[in-house]
Amino acid sequence: MITARDIIDALIALSDGRIWASELGFFSGARRIDFWTLEPTHSQGFRASAYEIKISRGDFLRDSIEKQDGALRWSDRFWYVTSPGVLTVADLPEWAGLQEWDGESFRVRRKAPPRVKEAPDWELIVSLLRNSGDCRRDVGLIKAQAAYLQSRVDQLSRQEKMRMDLQFRRWTCKHSKAVQA
Structure with missing residues (x-):
């Protein structure tokens, strides 16, 4: 079963080069959006996208345009994101798109x-700063950390292989001496 955390992790993985925040609160925390991204370049029009994750149809039926007011106010695009089959296109309000995550890719x-978003105000700026523990933009640092961790895994794998080879050589040497005796 695909969880909301699985979908958040996939959205984060695909947000390379974007500013993003999860659980971004609006209106002093009275409302929130599950995931929000901002293209940090003028050429992209500083495009902002809001993602509301729904893990069940009942969860979706409790949603409303009023609940999504902040997300709609400060986003150029609004997406519902689900696992396959939770919603149909006919279920969607006219202001929303639909993406499905199957555990490997988005469809x-x-x-x-x-949409035409409003200019950011202090409410949004403060919310982004409050959420700064869950905001990421330093993709280069994350890539460097991933490369370092991968090199460490590779090093440990080589060391383990060498240890296993040495143990095997010792075992075969010991057993070949026993057979000769």
Whole structure:
């Protein structure tokens, strides 16, 4: 079963080069969006996307445009993200797109219609700063850390292989002496 955490992790993995925040609160925390991204370049129009994760149809049915007011106010695109089969395109309000995560890839079922977002205000800025523990932009640092960790795993794997080879040589040497005697 795909969880909301699985979907968040996949969205984070695909947010290379974007500023992102999970559980971004709006209106002094009265409302929130599960995931939010911002393209940090003028050429992309500083495009902001909001992602609301729904793990069940009942969860979706409790949602409303009022609950999504902040996400809609400060986003160019609004997406519902689910596992396959939770929602149909017919279920969606006109202002939302649908993506499905199957555990390996996203499938766009309906593109999110473009919206005109409001300019950020202090409410949004403060929310982003409060959420700064869950915000990421330093992709280069993350890539460097991943490369270091991969090299460490490779080093430990080589060491383990060498240890196993040495143990095998000792075992075969010991047993060949026993056979000769």
